[in-house]
Amino acid sequence: MTPAEHQALTSPRLSHPARSLYLLYLRHQARGELTHPLDYPSLGRALAVQGKGDYRYRVTPADLTALVDELQQAGLLALEERPHPQHYHGARFRLPLKNLQGLTPLPARQFAMYPEWRPDEQFEGLARLCGLLDCHFDDVELGEFIAYWLGRPEVFENQHQWMLRFVRQLKNRRALRRTPGLEPHTGYQQTPPVQSASGPSKRAQEMMAEARRLGGEQQESHDEKDT
Template structure:
C-alpha cells in the first residue's frame, strides 16, 4: 500500500470502510489499472468473519461511498451508490498513483498550522485532482476561503503541505458532489462544475477569510 492510500485512510472514515478497503478491495485490485470487481458475497465473508458487520448490498454501497469521499474509490458516470454494484468493476485511483510524477519530498516535510496566506501548490493540487477524479481543477474565493477559515479554528492541527492540499481537494470533491451553489453550474458525471472556472484574486480570498475568522 502506497503513501497516498495510507494518507487517505487516516481521513475521517468508519473502521468498517477501512477494513473493506484494506482486506477486500486493495488486495484484489489490478496493479496496472487499479480496477477491482465488486462481489458482495466475498466481501460479506471477509468482513463478517467473527461477527455480522454487514448483510445487505446497500450497506456495502454505503461503505464504498465513504471510501469515494476520500478518493480511495471511484465509480463511472453510469454507476450509482444507490444501485447494486455487485459484479461490477470499480477503480481504486490511488492504487495507480505511481504512474504519475511522485510529489516532491518537500511537500511531505515540515508540519505547519493553517494560515490566511496558505495556498495549495499548483502542481501538487492538479496532480491530486487527477488522482481522485476532480473534474474542475479551478477553485473560487468562497471555496478556499471557507476551507482556510474552518481550519483556522483548529490552531492545534498541523499538517504537511501535501496533507493540507489533499484535504482541500477532497473538500472540493465533496462540495461538487452535492447540489450546485450557483445557476451557472452544470453537472458532469457526479460533480457540479462551473464552466471555465478561474481563480479569484488573493485579496478577495483574504477578505473572505478575515470575515469568517472575525478579524474585521
C-alpha cells in the first residue's frame, strides 16, 4: 500500500465495506493498475458475513454501486470502461494511487508517552520547518514535556506528532522569554499575564506559573482519588 492509498483509505468519510472492497478484492485482484471487470454476484458473496442460519451482513447490487461511488470520490478508483450506465457490473477501473509513492513513508504507529521518549533525527528539520530556529533543548524542558503527557495515558500520537507537540512547547517558551508583557502559555494551559516591571522578576513569574501548574495537577489527582 502506498502512502497516498493509506491517506485515502483512512478518510473518516469512507465506510468500512468500501475499504474492504478496495483492499481485499479490487486491489488484490487487479492486473497492474487495472481491475478485472467487476462481477456483482462474486463481490456480493465476498463481502457478505455469514451468521447462524442467515447473513449478518450482505450487500445488494445498489449497495455495491454506492460503495464503488465512495471509492471514486475518495480518488481510489478512476472509471476506465462502463458497459451499463445504471451500475458498475462489468465495468473496469484504474487504481490511480496504487503506484503513487509520495514523499513520505506510511505514518508510524501511535503510542502513549513513556519516560524514555526522545525526539529523533528528524527533529531539527521539523523544528525549522515550524519556525523554531533554535531547536536545542535541555533536560528540564524535555522532562517537563514527558512528565505532563505521562499523566495523560489516554493520548496516543505517532513519533512525528509527539515531536510537533514538543516543538510547540519550545516555541511557546521562547516567545515567553523574548516578549515581556505577553500573555504566556506553557504549551498546555494558559497562565496569568506577567506583572508590571515593579512586580516580581520575569524568572520568578515563570517559576510561580510552573508551581501553579504543578499544584493544579496535584489537586486534580487528589480530587480523582477522593471520588
